[in-house]
Amino acid sequence: MTNSFEPTIIGFTCNWCSYRAADLAGTARIKYPPNVRLIRLMCSGRLDPTFVFKALANGADGVMITGCHPGECHYIEQNYKALRRFQLMRRTLQGFGIEPARIRLVWASAAEGARFASEVSSFIEEVRALGPLHWGKNDNVSSALTEAPIKKEEVPA
């Protein structure tokens, strides 16, 4: 891998739409950069803001939240809740002095593999442009959120 900055992205997907979109991107062999690592939730409504901060605190440079298009939620309307929480998280991040652009909300239906891939790619580029996020290295906010039992150093790759 090149010595240029490679961001680490955590992506939260909804079991019904965006996770299927990721599957579809796979079956269609649509390429995107390997920087993203996905976590499957049942619904974007399950996304507890703590997860996002936790991810950033633990070394993620950006977090992508994905769900069904408004009006297409498998659970009727829970993705709207995700939307509201997303706005909240952006404001909170700003409060922490972190670029809100480090989190992105993406709607992707089960049919939108290509869209999912391109959104991932563009988000990775955006975060790459923002540069690394050194949360936890030198600021106090993190301590509140990282009582991580595992230290990265423990695991030499």
Add this chain to the structure above:
Amino acid sequence: MTANLIENTSPADGRERIGVYVCHCGTNIAGVVDVVQVADWAAKQLKHRGVVIAREYKFMCSSLGQELIEKDIKELGLNRVIVAACSPHLHEKTFRTACANAGLNPFLCEMVSIREQVSWVHTDKAAATAKAKAMISGGVERVRHQVPLEPMTVPIDPTTLVVGGGIAGIQSALEIADAGFHVYLVEREPSIGGHMAQFDKTFPTLDCSACILTPKMFSVGSHPNITLLTWSEVEKVEGYVGNFTVTIRKKARKIDEELCTGCGICQEKCPKKVIDNVYEAGLGYRKAVYTPFPQAIPNRPVVDVDNCTYYEKGTCKACEIFCPTKAIVFDQQDKILNVKVGNIILATGYELFDARRMPNYGYGRLPNVFTSLEIERLTNAAGPTNGNIVLRDGKTTPKAVGIIHCVGSRDKNFNNYCSVICCMQSLKFAHIIHERTGATIYNFYIDIRAAFKDYDEFYQRVLEEGTLFVRGKVAEVSDVPRTESEKGKLIIQVEDTLVGKQRRIPVDMVVLSAGLEPRKDTREVAKTFGISCSVNGWFIEKHPKLDPIATMTEGIFIAGCAQGPKDIPASVAQGAAAAARVLSRIEQKQMALEPVRASVIEEKCSGCRICNGLCPFNAITFHEDRMVTEINPALCQGCGTCVAACPAGAITGTGFSNDQIMAQIEGLLMLNVDQEPVAA
């Protein structure tokens, strides 16, 4: 029905014994991810996270692969399993069953998708391998905090709802009803039969559509196990697999169906003629009180309130006056029915592409340009011309006819897919029109797609009959002559691509083989039933190859053209297949569900009620007396919104607990992309 936790193992107590199994999937994964290295790494580096064994194998999903896991569970006493392979949507069941066979709680098995999410989408082998490791480490952390779960079982209500009374829906309904279970068949139009009832002949055998369809329609109408609800629409669907509550609007027919004998006198006497845009495809007329066609099932008319003189002026009432059984009820109101069903089959069919969208073909501008559906009616002995194939003047028989394929299909400006039936349909028209009129027939095609049994043979036959085939997508149909011979004709301008020259072919009649489109309201319907649509607007099946019948929503199945363009045999097959799936469910009487449910830990609940407004399924109730919230697992669908919202962390979501996801985040981030050294 509950998701009872087995309390004896508290999550991540350091006593986890985890097995990691990395699948090559032939070269699908191994071609990009260094699986050997990954397994080796997991064994060494994740030891202290409880990994006792890590193996790679060509095909984990093969029986040998599964035995491998079962053996390790038994011999090494594994109590957690990670399978790094394809998407859980494909093989989760497989590996859970394997675990269960070895006596391990199936929910202690977790899949990591290193095919769909790694090897198929990445090319940089080093980076892909690194990502695979990170994802496995995430999986390991997550599974450590997983607790054994007992699958919830739900009883399956043996009654089934079939939506759509076309050939696919009819087939489904009959299969299930014949097996002795009750079916509600809901149809929007006044009669069942769908598009097939409008056709004259069916390819490739050319047997008469009505002759083969009407017996089926009749047995639906008379079947003791089928409640037929025509002129009705589904408005709301609540509940879940095995236990849906469906709200159906039975539109007022303005006819007392009990009293009506279907004698048809009302239609005779009704003075109001209306263009029949549905059954006669706009070519013929019907009355304001009508049954769409003679063999209609049920044989009960409908009063068309938008056109009936009585509703306009308050006078006329001819039908009421002449009805021998006094069955006309002008003030009849819509009825709302609530029915309980265990499974639902959607067979809502298709719509014809609106040929007006291609003005260069002249439909709507040039009278003698017809659509395929119009020709079906025109050739049908029961049609507006009694089967006489004539121009729109109603008398002239065409001497030359041009049939244009792929109208609105295989065209990025309209529908970028092949509508499947148009080639065969066009060949059928070529045969019928030639047979009845002796006219010279041209077929303009891009490619002849005559796949499937006896189809190409039919193509051969039509060739024999002297049909002239021109390979080229027609550019335009014009009424502007350039030569004497073109005067008074429709001129089809096309490049004969096999000759490499532009040709202008004068004909009397043009037939547009218009493509198939999803119904306008498909997306609303999908929303009502909680399923989704493809980019082109067809219902999405659970798996394009292995499960083209189920949907991602348990208990909802799809059949016929609603899932994608297909011909009659395919629709019938899919209708029957959907029925078979439902029957097996019914026979099992109950089914296991993902025990993914939320539950409240009462002692932690502060009674703040923040969660109370969040549940769209009304699963959350607040107990004023104890000042605590409770979640009804029967109603809970497991979305987890309330779990995320609870400020006290008093709500836990099984299978997706905070601990699990927090742990997975940590696991995923133990290795940074750029910290990963390039693999040798």
Add this chain to the structure above:
Amino acid sequence: MTDAQLVSSSSDPDSKQDEDLTLLKEVAARTAGISNLEMCIQCGTCGGSCPSAADMDHTPRRLFAMLRAGLREDALKSNTPWICVSCYHCVVRCPQNIHITDVMYTLKGMAIEAKLCQDSTAPDFSQTFIGMVEEFGRSFEMGLASAHYLKHFPLRLPSMLPMGMGMLSKKRMNLTPTRIKHMKQLKAILKRAKELEAVQ
């Protein structure tokens, strides 16, 4: 070009035509916008729509097939691009959204470069037209017409005369060209543009 010729030309040992499989890519790359040329399904909508197809030696569709086959010389010799009237009928009808008209422009340019135009009328006309524009910044019908007709249609002049006179007498044609103010600027821009085109 008949198929017979096709065979002979490709069977001709000196002819490298049938090996030139980069041709399609090259044409697509040189075309403004996204040409979608590689998407052609050979349906013939273009050839059917073309109002001047009768005078073309190949229909556009066939020309695209030749590009695919790498028949560089045959393709660039074709009069098709020069007969194209830029009416965009094929463009709006093409089921694959191929920018056919722009591909034709590209082929003209390549033909001139490769000196493969069979008939110089069209290239000359364009050159003369552009010559005027590059000189004055405006087109100059009178100059254009006289130069062009004398060279290519001397015999047409009699039948043209009434029109020419009409146009002149009604002052619909100027005897002298109009020149824009900042000709220097325009020339600089075009000079730079030509350099840029060259490096592409």
Add this chain to the structure above:
Amino acid sequence: MSDYILYPGCSMETGARAYYDSLKAISKPIGLNLKEIDDWNCCGATEYFGISKTPAYALIARNLALASEQSNGTRSVVAPCSACYLNLAKADYYMREQPKFGRSINEALAAGKLSYTPGSLEIHHLLDVIIYDIGLDVVEKNVVRPLKGLRVVPYLGCMVPRPDYDHRWSDHEFPVELDMLLKTLGAEVVDYPLKTECCGGHMTQISPPTAFEMIRRLIALADEREADVMTTVCPMCQLNIDGYQGEMNHFFGTNYHMPILFFTQLMGLAFGIEPKELGFGLELVSARNVLDAIGVQAPPETPPAPPKRPRKQEGLPMPSPLIKPQVEALKKVVTK
């Protein structure tokens, strides 16, 4: 007054003077305020693309750059010539579609200390502006001398409705904008299926037989459908059908006399403006008959209804699906 940047194009000062004169004459009454781009240059017609891509687009882009320099506020550029309109729109579109291409064009412009931001201007054809911005209601208010009984062919040619990068027109092949304008002027619109067929373009200079055949098709249909006059929105179409009609007749041994006027001339006529102000008489195929038709003020009786479609007369037993969806769509926009 709505302000527009005007790109006239070369022919407006020469071959299509009638178009320019009539445009000037009608713009005041309909409140169309045109500001000509200072020092604009030729758009290269369809000639430059075939010689060299980058220079061709740079040539066009210079006008866009000048326009945005001089725009002060307004974003709309209006071109009365179809070829000019298409070229300006095309350059803007491709610079947008392919940023890399856009950059190279701007690099060329930089040599003249100019630059253009793709998408910063809106390129409109004159007809588009009159129909969709000014509105037919305004036009109607100005009609003092309805073109009663005048059978007019609405001829648009190719480059206005196609390729229509920004989806401005009701249809690519059968747009109804011009028809509606003519109806508003009180004219009787001839059903003319060839309304967007090509006039032959520069073929008159390259392959005359090709061009003459195309011109013949257009005139023959107009003649067969008993039109008094054709009307157009494009100098090239006007030149080919008017200027070359004689030579075409000579070529085929035919004897057509089919005048063709710019739609602005007919507007002016209906507005009661003096014919000479509108450039009448500049056409080679005299449009005298048009003036006569209008001059003779027929008593106020309803003009003959357009000919019924033959099927109707034969008492069609089958209803036919005759609807022009785009007309419906259009009505919404126009009567705003």
